[in-house]
Amino acid sequence: MFELYAPAQVTGLDLWPVLVVIAFMVAVNVVNNRLAPQTHFLLWAFGSSVVLVAMGLLDGNTWTDMGLSWRYALRGLIWGAIMVGLVTLAYLVASSFKKTRQAFHDERYAQMSGGRLIFQTLVEVPFGTVLMEEIAFRAVLFSMLARRYGVIWGLVISSLLFGLWHILPSIGTHESNPALGGVAGEGRKGNVIAVALSVLTTSVAGVIFIVLRLVSGSILGPMGLHWATNGLGYFFSFFLIRIRDRAAAGIEEIVHHHDDQEPGHEGRESGLGEKPRGE
Secondary structure (H helix, E strand, O other): OOOOOOOOOOOOOOOOOHHHHHHHHHHHHHHHHHHHHHHHHHHHHHHHHHHHHHHHHOOOOOOOOOOHHHOOOOOOHHHHHHHHHHHHHHHHHHHHHHHHHHHHHHHHOOOOHHHHHHHHHHHHHHHHHHHHHHHHHHHHHHHHHHHHHHHHHHHHHHHHHHHHHHHHHEEEEEEEEHHHHHHHHHHHHHHHHHHHHHHHHHHHHHHHHHHHHHHHHHHHHHHHHHHHHHHHHHHHHHHHHHHHHHHHHHHHHHHHHHHHHOOOOOHHHHOOOOOOOOO
């Protein structure tokens, strides 16, 4: 039904270039999540992407092998646009129900400004997170693995590595997301469960991203889905949290107003309703 655009398997290729790429990605992960200031994230992400593409080319991968050829760019854009539309629809449906709406209540975005939201969703996510991760896992690493071990093993290994990539950024997320905290629990055990769930879900997402890359022939397809799940997730969280807080504030104001209107309220507050001492 769909034509797949996959790198051809080549026999006799050495394993060490793959290990070099993995070691480089481990170093980038630690730097981005533990060492480098957050303000330098875009610089690290863009620089890492350039280095990874160079590694892929030096290993003998073509632009087409890595899903970076202009030949399939339009096809990738179409698939990416379709994915954005589907994710938007899914988020709209999920935000309409109370139980699933709670998944968007990530308190990290409660104090975020509108300007920061725009920067994060339209600049930092697509040109930082999405660009680097798609080049690393769906372009370079997948192509290198598929040329050595075939498409299936390339898909499995790169998806598992993509899941492990999310260990550091998922630590402590159960404390800021009530829905995740309700599933994972509290304390160290909750943290371990939250990290394990993150690894599992992102590994599954990695499989879907690679399938999109194979169907479209371009990493622009999975980039569209990747940006939609992350960027639109921030967008929905930002607005749903504010709707929740405004509703709570409105209810609190109504309760206070009702208390003020109760008979004898002023007397109780001023002490006129109290029985005099000594009687």
